[in-house]
Amino acid sequence: MKILKLNILALLAVLFFVSSCDREPTTEMGTIDPLVPSPEMVDTNPLVTRSSGGENGLDLDCFTIDYPFELIDTEEIAYLITSDEDFDELLLNEALLIVDFVYPLNISYEDGETGSVADADELGELFASCVPQGGWEDGQFPAYLIDLENSCYEFVYPMTLVDEEGNEIVVENEDEFSGALAEELLFFVFPFSLVDEEGEVVVVGDIEELFDTLFACSWDSEIDSIWDWENGFEYVGCYLVEFPLDIITGDGSTVTVENHMELCDYMITGDFAGYAFPLDLIGEDGEVITVSTEEELEAALDECWDDWGEGCFQGIEDLFALLYAGDDLDCFIATFPITISTIDGEEMVIESPEGVEEYLPLVCEVVYPVTIVYTNGDTTTLGSSEELYQAVEDCE
Numbered sequence: 001m002k003i004l005k006l007n008i009l010a011l012l013a014v015l016f017f018v019s020s021c022d023r024e025p026t027t028e029m030g031t032i033d034p035l036v037p038s039p040e041m042v043d044t045n046p047l048v049t050r051s052s053g054g055e056n057g058l059d060l061d062c063f064t065i066d067y068p069f070e071l072i073d074t075e076e077i078a079y080l081i082t083s084d085e086d087f088d089e090l091l092l093n094e095a096l097l098i099v100d101f102v103y104p105l106n107i108s109y110e111d112g113e114t115g116s117v118a119d120a121d122e123l124g125e126l127f128a129s130c131v132p133q134g135g136w137e138d139g140q141f142p143a144y145l146i147d148l149e150n151s152c153y154e155f156v157y158p159m160t161l162v163d164e165e166g167n168e169i170v171v172e173n174e175d176e177f178s179g180a181l182a183e184e185l186l187f188f189v190f191p192f193s194l195v196d197e198e199g200e201v202v203v204v205g206d207i208e209e210l211f212d213t214l215f216a217c218s219w220d221s222e223i224d225s226i227w228d229w230e231n232g233f234e235y236v237g238c239y240l241v242e243f244p245l246d247i248i249t250g251d252g253s254t255v256t257v258e259n260h261m262e263l264c265d266y267m268i269t270g271d272f273a274g275y276a277f278p279l280d281l282i283g284e285d286g287e288v289i290t291v292s293t294e295e296e297l298e299a300a301l302d303e304c305w306d307d308w309g310e311g312c313f314q315g316i317e318d319l320f321a322l323l324y325a326g327d328d329l330d331c332f333i334a335t336f337p338i339t340i341s342t343i344d345g346e347e348m349v350i351e352s353p354e355g356v357e358e359y360l361p362l363v364c365e366v367v368y369p370v371t372i373v374y375t376n377g378d379t380t381t382l383g384s385s386e387e388l389y390q391a392v393e394d395c396e
Contacts, residue, residue: 053084217270331395
């Protein structure tokens with residue numbers, strides 16, 4: 001999301017609808033009565049100042065409002081904007097209070113497609129639907145509108161959002177959601193619920209579960225590709241994908257994605273049905289391999305595990321089970337530190353769950369005993385993998 005370019009007005013959240021004016025626009029600001037209404041007295045469209053000017057128009061995250069367009073003030077005077085300079089000059093004029101755009105607006109999307117926006121409500125919903133291309137690295141996920149237009153799920157309302165200062169905002173419906181996002185940058189509060197077209201509700205507990213849920217709208221391959229969402233989906237297993245690459249979309253067509261941001265858009269919106277072949281992968285040694293079928297991709301991913309040595313896969317499974325299985329079942333959590341044996345035969349101590357992924361390329365075995373704590377407060381000491389998986393089975 002874009003940061004406010006001009007922090008001039010204390011804008012309200014309610015979007016203000018203005019139809020196209022029947023008068024000729026003017027490029028001259030003229031002499032304006034300085035006794036204009038204060039921001040508290042009028043409804044204004046917060047997206048007017050949540051945009052940044054560019055060469056071709058105002059950037060509103062995943063789309064651009066094309067030049068020329070008009071802005072309207074409290075006196076219903078329209079001002080023609082043909083450049084970034086026009087926009088800045090108008091909003092810096094303290095004698096004016098700009099309340100909205102004049103509709104319809106011509107817009108351009110990142111992929112080159114064009115469209116139009118009929119009113120302020122449509123503009124707010126379009127902005128709220130912009131899929132974030134990052135910003136989730138610190139444990140927060142920028143909120144955006146998930147609905148049946150860009151996913152196979154939609155929100156279950158009411159839902160709670162949080163701003164950058166930690167203040168929570170409850171929205172009761174889609175209109176309130178779009179209005180809140182037009183006002184400021186907000187983040188999801190986990191857990192929250194999504195519902196599909198069949199009425200089945202899914203509770204999303206964290207960022208990883210959100211990605212898994214959204215990907216499931218289109219990705220039905222048996223391959224466990226282990227996408228690294230913290231690195232913009234640039235990794236498949238232990239391989240780095242090489243851009244540009246071709247993918248298969250939800251309607252079966254093949255498209256070329258130029259970078260990880262474009263790939264992220266397709267994945268999050270459930271429009272990713274698989275990689276198109278041939279696909280180039282870069283190994284950890286820098287060597288490029290080309291896979292031509294899904295079977296070859298699966299074989300290449302199997303080699304990721306082979307690099308950890310004979311029998312080491314069990315250690316990886318144990319570590320994952322200790323980290324996630326009991327917690328996902330709301331049954332138990334593992335206590336730290338946990339000791340692992342590496343592929344070199346050395347022992348390493350993992351002090352906490354944070355950053356544990358760094359140890360995955362090294363782990364060969366989990367060194368028992370390991371203590372787990374049940375949700376009722378009871379503790380158990382596990383002496384082997386068998387006891388661990390028995391504990392997981394008992395939770396189910």
